[in-house]
Amino acid sequence: MTGQAAILQSLLRQYDVSQWWTAEQLREAQFLQLSQLAEHAFRTVPFHAERLRDAGFVSGMQMTPQIWSRLPILTRDDVRDAEEKLRASSYPASFGGTNTASSGGSTGIPVRVLKTALDEIIWRSVHLRELEWNGVDPSLEIANLRGVGNHLEKMRKTPESFPGVFEDAGGVIMPDWGVPASLIWNTGSMGFLQPSEPLQTQAGFLIQRRPAYLIIRPSGLRLLLCYFREQGLIMDSLKSVWTMSESVDESLRELCREIFGCPIFNSYTANETGYIALQCPQGTNYHAVSESALVEVVDERGNACKPGEIGRVLVTPLHNYAMPLLRYQVGDEAEVGPPCSCGRGLSSLRRIVGRLDDYVTLRSGERRKADVLHYKISEIRAIREFQLVQTTLETIELRLVTSRALNEEENKVLEEVMKKSFGGYLKWSVLLVESLPRTQAGKLRQFLSEIG
Ligand SMILES: [Zn+2]
Known part of the structure; x- marks a missing residue:
């Protein structure tokens, strides 16, 4: 040891x-x-x-x-x-x-x-405590669909730096769970797949690898569960799903029990x-x-x-x-x-309570994640706060509190972000405001919908 x-x-x-x-x-x-x-x-x-x-x-x-x-x-x-x-x-x-x-x-x-x-x-110690609380059997396989940035690409490009790593079912398989679990247990393997992959690929990966545990964000889990239900696919190897970063509500827990037959363990x-x-x-x-x-x-x-x-x-x-x-x-x-x-x-x-998933609603009734490129906007140091407000079924407003007027280059960045986030289905405008409203508990909501 x-x-x-x-x-x-x-x-x-x-x-x-x-x-x-x-x-x-x-x-x-x-x-x-x-x-x-x-x-x-x-x-x-x-x-x-x-x-x-x-x-x-x-x-x-x-x-x-x-x-x-x-x-x-x-x-x-x-x-x-x-x-x-x-x-x-x-x-x-x-x-x-x-x-x-x-x-x-x-x-x-x-x-x-x-x-x-x-x-x-x-x-690390609390992460291990979390695994113990989740009742894991360390010898089994984990599927990690949380997203690991460019780590996956590194593993693909320089497999020699990752002994025992191989590709399978569209993902990359690591021979163990990595640090810290592998420091104290003999662990099973961990398969990685980017959450940006199509749902079909994600489902195929799980069906082929038959992992015991799945790491994924709640919003990604919901999409995947709906896909399994709509396609009539079966996943019966999972013992539990581990989520983080977003809120988990009772409906998601129920859906997971119904489709994957297992509980969700969420951490904060x-x-x-x-x-x-x-x-x-x-x-x-x-x-x-x-x-x-x-x-x-x-x-x-x-x-x-x-x-x-x-x-x-x-x-x-x-x-x-x-x-x-x-x-x-x-x-x-x-x-x-x-x-x-x-x-x-x-x-x-x-x-x-405060990590509710934020969606925009389209005229067709379709709901899409109000997914804005936070880091792009926040790279503009003059922007102190921002909030997206869907004002009608066709329009969304980016409300900004800034420390000074934005220059041409900064406005260009904003334009890019909005186009990438909502281009093709919502018209957008930018509004500079003195302050942004807070919830009763004093919290700023990143997204508001004025659609009933
Ligand atoms: Zn308790």
Whole structure:
């Protein structure tokens, strides 16, 4: 066993114990970690020091729930605008080297967060915990239709750099699940296929490979399930489907049970913060990963929501000492769950509300994903926020909040994005506005439809 495998195993076994702690025990442990994080932020990040001081924190003291609740929420704008200022002037060398995580998130404009090697280890350990919760048999095959960027192309072009990789059924097959699973288990193979492939190819890949597990985004899963149903195809090898990045509703879970005969396990993550919550092994609640992040849900006045209430999700990663994020607003809304019937003390979220799939409706009745090239738009630094609004069955408006007028080149980029996203079926216009409306919980929706 390598050094890292031993660390991961020991974290997993700690999670086995801590998940059964009471909510009070977990909270106490979190406030011990928060005290250390706050002390570190106080000493190394003047931006935080000022906020902490205003909230009543003094160096050397224990963080209390009262002081914590007075600490202002850290918005995406704060992080984007003050990026450099949020970096710690120093952090423990044992946390390892740094790298940058970038996220477009639901507001479309990316924020960049500095992390250390320790954050990566925590991410890996929670990923393994997720697999254990999903009850996996590591010896079986996974089909990965999530999309792995140009990784697939690299494997095709330089197979010599990927020992044991081969092509089959239109995809690329890796001999194991890769890191971190392959560090601690003897795993089966993992087949990759790009989600941009036609549904026919995706279905053929699954039917031929007969994987036990499928990794896919919820919207892609829905299309695939509908295809299997319409074509009368049968898929009976799957034990579970693992989703992420978008919301999963009950209708999708039902469709998956009906067509694939298996459950969905969904996880809730953000690039800036790492894992936020995992689906309970015994139901469809989500459990916050309380050992590595403080997850709060607050109403528009900043007060903690009670079970059944919907509010903004704030996440404080407990191990990021390179760029501490204290009460970071990730841009989603969630409904707080009651204590989970499974008995775990980890706080629970009933559902993540703010990641609803956004569609435009055509006159024919057809619905298409309102899929705009977020990163292209957000490359234009003058654009602070944007929102797409379908105003009629033929028209869509791109509403922009900008820090200055856009130049000719930037307008050209916008034109390209809109043409690529909606060309051929919707007329578009661009409207500059002072501000964009927020939902009750203060969230910006990327897409709105004014069609009834
Ligand atoms: Zn549970």
